Amino acid sequence: MTAPASALGRALEAAFGPDFVVHHLSTEVVLRHLDPELLREHFSWRDLNEILSRGRVEPAELKLCTGGRSLPEHAYTVTRAGHRVVDLSRTFSLMWSGASLVIDSLDRIHPAVRAATDDVMRMVGETASCNLFVTFDDAQAFASHFDEVDTFVVQVLGTKSWQVHGPSEEHPLPEYGDSDPARCPQTVLFDRTLEPGDVIHVPRGWWHTVRGGGESSLHLTFAFTRRTGYDWLRWVAYRALDSADVRESLARAGTPEEQRAQAERLVTAFVNEAKGASLRDFFDAERRRSGGRDTAGLPWDVLTARPSSGTVVELTTVQPPLLEIRGDRLVLTAADQEFVLPAAHRAACEALVRARRVGLDELAGRAGAPPAAVSALVSALLRARLVTVSDSRAEAGEGWRAS
Known part of the structure; x- marks a missing residue:
């Protein structure tokens, strides 16, 4: 295993401990506490102001949300020099009226958050990203909902009220699950106002109700997508492409008997491939594919001289x-x-x-x-x-x- 890249990554690893991934990941809400000063060193109002002052946040995505919905982009952006940019006057006016600011994929534009996000990936072994949420007073960006990803929620500044209700069905996916707020369980399993330094793990599919704690709030959500049986089945299906039966065109105009025979050949090809494909094979193949972010290291990327002492x-x-x-x-x-x-x-x-x-x-x-x-x-x-x-x-x- 490789060492964490960031102080925040090391702190998360130490706070949750070596048994977290084995015994608690995706199965229960876990609360831990980190040094608030460490979090402020990774992200602060100054960082956010710098991002907003640029006008554009690509390749991250900025949006304003209120009442459980995302506001239309034209409500807080304007076209300047042929580019769509954030209009700060409109943005702040909407936030004054109760809208929350969300920046998805903050890790794509902020080096310290990127390093911490990569450490979350190292810690849990899954693909991760980081989103920023900014709320004032008791505003509520989204209605009660669940996410199809597991999360670490890190309260950086201010407070945020969290109620976690548990799941309404097991292991939902983007392709499967009913996210109607009416299905949110009434029972509250976790009820707490998070303060700076608090970190909670919220499992995939667990409903939660979140609103501002009565003051300015800034929190980071590290979301990671766990591999499922569906991913393994798709991987096996890809491996089965070696079989001509799998590559053959489907007999749309065939007789019922011909279509049944073709379906049986497909099942046989898939099962034969699956018998020789373990979960360990899947994880090893994923690790072989795993790369990293394309990082610039000028001037050494271009210099012909070899790196030297220092x-x-x-x-x-x-x-x-x-x-x-x-x-x-x-x-x-x-x-x-x-x-x-x-x-x-x-x-x-x-x-x-x-x-x-x-x-x-x-x-x-x-x-x-x-x-x-x-x-x-x-x-x-x-x-x-x-x-x-x-x-x-x-x-x-x-x-x-x-x-």
Whole structure:
């Protein structure tokens, strides 16, 4: 396993503990508390003001919500120089009237939140994103609802009133489930006003009712999509493409007997493939496909010189890549690609995977290898976009602020 990238990621991992994923994930509401100052270092009103002042938040998505619905975009945006931008006067007027501000996929535009989101992925082993919610007074952005994803809700500033009611059906999916608010269970299992530093895990499919706590509130929701039996079935179906029966056109004009025979061949092909495909095979295949965010590391991305003493190497993959020894070669698998390296680089690669971010000199020391050899390895991984390199004097990026 690779180390967390951010102070917030390390704090979440420590607060929820090693048994959380095995015993509590997706099954119960869990409350923990983090240092409020740590949260403010990751995101604050200043960060939000910087984002809004830019006018555009792409590739994140900004919206205003009130009374359980999203307001039309034209209510709070205006066209300037051919671009649709946020009109702050309209936005603040709507928020004054009770609208809540939501920025979906905040991790795509904010480095510190991005690092923490990647750590959530490392912690739970699933794909994650982070949304921002800003509410004033006792405003309520959405009616009682459930999400088809599991979440960590992190109260950064102010307070927010939370009631969690539990599920109305087991394991809903975007493709399956009834989200009519009338189905919200009456029983309240968790009732608390979250204060700065509070973090709750809300399982997928558990209804919740949320409103402002009477003051300004800013919270982050880390949402992660767990793999389900449906994902495994689709993966098996894809693997079954090797069978000509699966690729054959369906007998739309065939007789009932011909259609039944074709359906039986399809079932046989699928079952035969499924018998040889375990859940572990599915997880390993997913890990082989797993890459990371496409991160820039100029000037090293373009320089022909090899990184030298004083540079910091950072692994870009979210999940640790697979490392295998095949004969006298080390095969590193990530982003659905295999990278073949001399087996002598095994110790350095293993040390990099464990540390995730480490100085080149320290990496050489941990691997017991000459710095020149480790520099050559880092150059190769840099060209493959598996690491990024920065000057050791550069900031780690955890406390991003307006420049």
